[in-house]
Amino acid sequence: MQKQDETNNMKTPIDICVVDDETIVCDRLKPMLEKIGYRVETFTESRIAQNRLAEKPFDILITDLKMAHPDGLELLSFTRAHSPRTRVIIITGFATMATAQDALKGGAVEFIAKPFRLSQLRELIQKLSDDIQHQDQ
């Protein structure tokens, strides 16, 4: 019998902002991340998300690439400027992988192509939040 691993042992709660104009992405990610213990805010309108990002420094931003203004790249550079410590994960469609790689050059931490396994994203966020906890110490 094993002991459950340390997944849920968060000292300070990690704040995550999810931006995707498709409701299903927000609807699915919110409960999944909250179940693990993250604090999550979701936005289907990137304009509103940008306002929120301006007033609150999130630990992690997960954003879709293709959206009406501001799009994922704009949101990325906005976050870079306003909250350099926010880690950014770009979600992208399979077909737009090339643009996504450009995003990586723009300073995004990681990108992940739809459709993806939720466990894949979970591991990625776990890794980022470990880094964050580590830095805080």
Added chain:
Amino acid sequence: MAFFGKGRKKEDVVSLSMKILRFQNLLKGNNRVLELIADAEESLGGDFLFDMQYLRWLALELDTTVHEIVTDLNVICGNQYADLSDSFKAVRQSVENELLCKTTMPEAPHVIELSEVRMKMADVVGEKMARLGELRRRLPGWIPDGFVVTGQACRAFFDQPKILTGIRAAADALDKGAMTARDAEARLTRMIMDSDVPKPVFRAIRKAVNRLAKPLRGHIRFAVRSSALGEDGRLSFAGLHSTQLGVTPDEAVDSYKQVVASLFSSRAISYRQVHGQSIESAIMAVGFMPMVAARSAGVLYTLDPVAPDKNQALISASPGLGKIVVDGEGNPDRFVVSRIDPYPVVSRAIGQKTDRYRVDAEEGIRRESIPSKDQSLPTVTDAFLKQLLTVSLSIEKMMKSAQDIEWAEKENGDPVILQARPLKIQSDITSFSPAMREAIRRHPVLMSGQGTVACRGIAHGRVLVIADSHTPEAISEDTVLVARYSSPALAELASSASAVITDFGAPTSHLATITREMRIPSIMDTGNATAILKDGMEITVDAEENIIYQGKIDELVRYEVMKSNSLDDMPEFHILSRMLRHISPLHVKNPQHSRFQPRYCTTYHDIIRFAHEKAVLYFFDGHDLVSPKNAHYVRPLELSVPIDLKVIDIGKGLLPVRGNDRVCQMSDLNCDGLRALVKGLSAPGAWSTDAAGMDFESFMSSMTRYSVVNESLSRGPRPNLAIISNTYLNLNLHLGYHFNQVDSYVSDTRNDNYIYFRFEGGVTDLGRRERRAEMISIILKKHDFLVDKKRDFVVARLKKFDRPMMLERLRMIGYLIGFSRQMDVRMKDDSMIQKGVDAFMKGVDINPTHYLTEVNVDKKISVLVLDDESIVCDRLKEFLEPKDISVETFTESDKAIERLKEKTFDVVVTDMKMPGPTGMDVLRIAKETQPETRVIIISAYSVMGKLREAEALGSYHYLTKPFQLSALHTLIKKAAKHAKTRRNKQHENAH
């Protein structure tokens, strides 16, 4: 090139080689489509995140690839199957329509008995009745009889010109704001009530009514209930449509019209307007259920929607029919009951009930006063409440959601369920609280991260391990089914289980598909669940995090049923599953069948299957090959086994022809792939000549299944064909009833190398064929193939191994083809699967994996571990050393690199990201200094680009954190064997 013989016209040559190119392209497309289908099916299980963008991409990708396949086929076969384009266009249109939500209604009768209604029939009988039908199947005896007048009947009714124009005109006027919802209601209701339902619909309703009324000599009253189509989580018309009570057989058709007309109640119209739905698409199915002469009735919420944490159910009850409670009238009794067995009543408020409704012979239903002395008596007993809650919790479990249930108490005191629908719980209280997480953490974890989630969800129950020999007839909804293989024989049982877990089997297996259809949490391919989970164990399966806990975790179970966003509520899931209906089912399976024709190809899968079969057939029967002018390119190959094999050389596959002999020998072969495969196939023991004795049952099954085939067999078996070059091999082998296809490329450029192996067919029943396919899958997996098994059809792929490794595996496949030829007949039960695997692995006369297994591993395995976190190093050392492995650990990559220059290790285990030289650098240096050494890279998460680079450099394997120590141990053992073998070979060669 042998291809360009003297005296041949060049255009003929080009045409055949062009066809071969097209054929290669067709095969590639075929693989691609199968891959897309598998991914899409898996996505339905909920473990993938996808959106409309993905669905559009999927449709486009399938469209392009399948279109190309159809073109390829017609180039190969001289436009012989031009009509396949029409089938293709039709399928494309259907997929497109689903994407745009322009759903076409499936064909269905006007009336369906409730006993035949299933969950997946929601687009025929409406969501509400589909749920009730499913519950009736799974909870026999608790739900009354009845029938449903389908959406198709309603469509037929509305398609009458008068109604059609009326609805259109009203829709138009509403759109323009020229008519109010109230006016539309009045106009449409009158129109519907004044119209006759079409004769066939009328007759179908009368017939169904009479069937129920006759045994009771007409003394029957119906409840006639709405069940609108297109209702899902986001669009629920709850309470907007009408229900008719106390309906006599003679009133049935009128009541039907009344309920249908309620589609256009002003409230329903407004609701549609708000949600942007035109009333033109409004369709309703209608349920007829004989009314229960209720002693009492009421409503039950399986969970308090305002305080779900209290773990309590709410029940209201009032004498007589449920109308009083449903309408919110009167002052019913209210009970709060604990959800924990034995379900004690926590609190009760007995109301003063002044009135009740009764079924009445004259008036349908009648309201009457309750004598004042009885008004304040409790309506039901605690024992009844317990009985009612027990069945309600079963329903909750089956429906994976808290339920709002209408119930009644029969005269004999038994409860019946009249209706059950998901209960919405406010989203702000459904989130996971820290307290819940804390509670969960206290439970021991039995398994974690093993295998793949096939269907997401949370379930609780008692383990039932399915032993190889016997399978129970039925199980309770409380059972967690644990099986060694994801055998399709378990599908029926699995559809009633609480959760399903298997040791082996892909998340794309038939069993996995069933669990997805039924939304039953399932985890496949765990490796050893049957060893860890024992009969009767109480467990909670979290197929979201992929963790299996000991005991029942109330917090998790409750979390599951109160989630507001179940997958079924998301339109994307509905669209994908409807799209898949035009994509993945395979109808044209048997090439010998009269329906194996383009016009019967109604899905993409049908089309590619048809195209592939016909393209292959071309090379067997095509005129190009029989024609004497091409005889030169098609040469028989002489083998030591009784297989008639012909070879087409498309480039340096054969050594130049000597003399006039058309027949070539093994020594003429310049195609290493085919040479290796034939070596395996003709190895002693691979080709046993005694026909496996069929038992009577399988013989009968083969007779019925292949009666058509036998006819064609009398014309002699089909020739087998290999298309070869010095690097390429495409082999199509028909051995009796089995079809083997190998497509491979083997060269010195490691990254281009691949083997594709496909196996299907057999004479026996599906069960045996599936077992054989399972056996073949396991064997292939043991040889590092990526295996996709669907029913009796196995597709295995392997790529990017070096030349010797590829050839070893082709030899193994040759042996496997011979070995498995008649195996299906022997596959009497599941236990034969493992026996077959063992027999193969022992490889009496040839051990295809001597490379991997026949290695002297007496010598201690030496491992270098590099990780910048010392705790990782310490843990690995601690774990590996007692297992007879010598471990040196390093936390700085520079030091590790120095050490690698001095000492040879069998295996290097390294982290990817470190300060200074990274895992990639270490890999590069290890490859230079000690090429036999195997490197395992550990990465915290999937860094796609990096890993691909690592793969190209020849990293043995990579593990993603967190991983299980036992998994690493297995990997190290295997890697060490590789390293030692290679080193031994070097050693031998040196001498």
